[in-house]
Amino acid sequence: MASQVLDSFALLAYLRDEDGAELVQSLLEKASRRDMPMFMTEVNYAEVKYIVLRKDGREAWKEVAASLGSLPVEFVPTTLALADTAADFKASHRISLADAFAAALAKEKKAELITGDPEFKALEKEIKIG
Numbered sequence: 001m002a003s004q005v006l007d008s009f010a011l012l013a014y015l016r017d018e019d020g021a022e023l024v025q026s027l028l029e030k031a032s033r034r035d036m037p038m039f040m041t042e043v044n045y046a047e048v049k050y051i052v053l054r055k056d057g058r059e060a061w062k063e064v065a066a067s068l069g070s071l072p073v074e075f076v077p078t079t080l081a082l083a084d085t086a087a088d089f090k091a092s093h094r095i096s097l098a099d100a101f102a103a104a105l106a107k108e109k110k111a112e113l114i115t116g117d118p119e120f121k122a123l124e125k126e127i128k129i130g
Helices: 008-016 022-032 040-056 058-068 082-094 097-109 118-123
Strands: 004-006 038-041 073-076 112-114
Touching: 004 008, 004 022, 008 022, 008 040, 008 097, 022 038, 022 112, 038 040, 038 097, 040 058, 040 073, 040 097, 082 097, 097 112, 097 118
Parallel strands: 004 038, 004 112, 038 073
Antiparallel strands: none
8 A cells, every 4th residue: 555645625524424434434444554654744634723713612523632642643743855846836726735745755755645635636646645
């Protein structure tokens, strides 16, 4: 199994049992069985946190935060190189900054980006989208 990067759209779908949740759950289970974590940038983690806080409140975030530690997800800090790649994606495509970081991490790790967000269609020639 190749490396995989989660964007906030995919993780939120999983956490809220929305469309795509079963796929993300399956991928997380495979990652756990193979002891090969999926990756997510800390920028995307922040996006998940602010969305949960804004839409569901602090108590919901406490539950989500507690559950994140049990998932096979490695949160990757931002580096200058990652920020440069994200800035390049943001400058040349109509995507959010957080999405640009997810795409940059996928490119850096030569990984498949797991998302359900249609914004990433524009990047299909540059990174693998799943």
